[in-house]
Amino acid sequence: MSRPTPAKRPPSPSAARQTAEGAWAAKMDRLRHRARPQNKLRICDDDQLRRRFEDAEQAAQRARFLAEANPDDEQVAEHAAQATTALEDARAALDDASDFLTFLALPRPVLEELISQHPPTEQQAIEGTVFNPDTFPAALISAASFDGMTRDEADELLSTWPAADATLLWEAAWSVQQESRVELGKD
Known part of the structure; x- marks a missing residue:
C-alpha cells in the first residue's frame, strides 16, 4: 500500500519575497549589462567583388526557394548546397577586400549632451532642426565610433567622400542611435 504524498506547503511570505527580490536583482543585473546596439558600415571599392557577392546571394536565394518547393529532389538540394557554398566564398572574398567601421549606440544622456553641444543656428531652429x-x-x-575615429577624421571623410558615401557614413552612426531592441505589449 502506498502512502499519500504530503501536500506541498506554500512558501512563507518572507521566502516568496526573497525569491522575488532575487529574481528581480538577477533581471536588473542583465538589464544593466546589455550590449549596446551596433552598426557596421562596409567599405569596398572593388565593384566586381560586390557584384559577385550580390549575384551569389540572389542565386543562393533562388536555389533555396526551389529546394524548399521540391524537398524530395536531390539534384535541386545539391544545387542549393553548391549555391550556398558559392555565396559563402563570395562573402569571404568581399570581407577580405572590405574595411568595416563599427558604430555603437551611445547612452541616452551622452547623446543628449552631444546634441546640446551642437545647437542649431537660429535659422536652422526656425526650420525645425534639433542640432546643427x-x-x-x-x-x-567620432563619439559613436568603436574604431576610435577622431572628430577631425570624421570631418575629413564627410568632406572628401562622395555625397552618397558620406551620407551612408552619417546614417551608420545616426541610425544605431535610433535602434530599439525592446517591444511594447508583446508576449
Missing part, C-alpha cells in the same frame, strides 16, 4: 547639421554629424560619428 554642419557640426553635429562629425561629432556623433
Whole structure:
C-alpha cells in the first residue's frame, strides 16, 4: 500500500519575497549589462567583388526557394548546397577586400549632451532642426565610433567622400542611435 504524498506547503511570505527580490536583482543585473546596439558600415571599392557577392546571394536565394518547393529532389538540394557554398566564398572574398567601421549606440544622456553641444543656428531652429547639421554629424560619428575615429577624421571623410558615401557614413552612426531592441505589449 502506498502512502499519500504530503501536500506541498506554500512558501512563507518572507521566502516568496526573497525569491522575488532575487529574481528581480538577477533581471536588473542583465538589464544593466546589455550590449549596446551596433552598426557596421562596409567599405569596398572593388565593384566586381560586390557584384559577385550580390549575384551569389540572389542565386543562393533562388536555389533555396526551389529546394524548399521540391524537398524530395536531390539534384535541386545539391544545387542549393553548391549555391550556398558559392555565396559563402563570395562573402569571404568581399570581407577580405572590405574595411568595416563599427558604430555603437551611445547612452541616452551622452547623446543628449552631444546634441546640446551642437545647437542649431537660429535659422536652422526656425526650420525645425534639433542640432546643427554642419557640426553635429562629425561629432556623433567620432563619439559613436568603436574604431576610435577622431572628430577631425570624421570631418575629413564627410568632406572628401562622395555625397552618397558620406551620407551612408552619417546614417551608420545616426541610425544605431535610433535602434530599439525592446517591444511594447508583446508576449
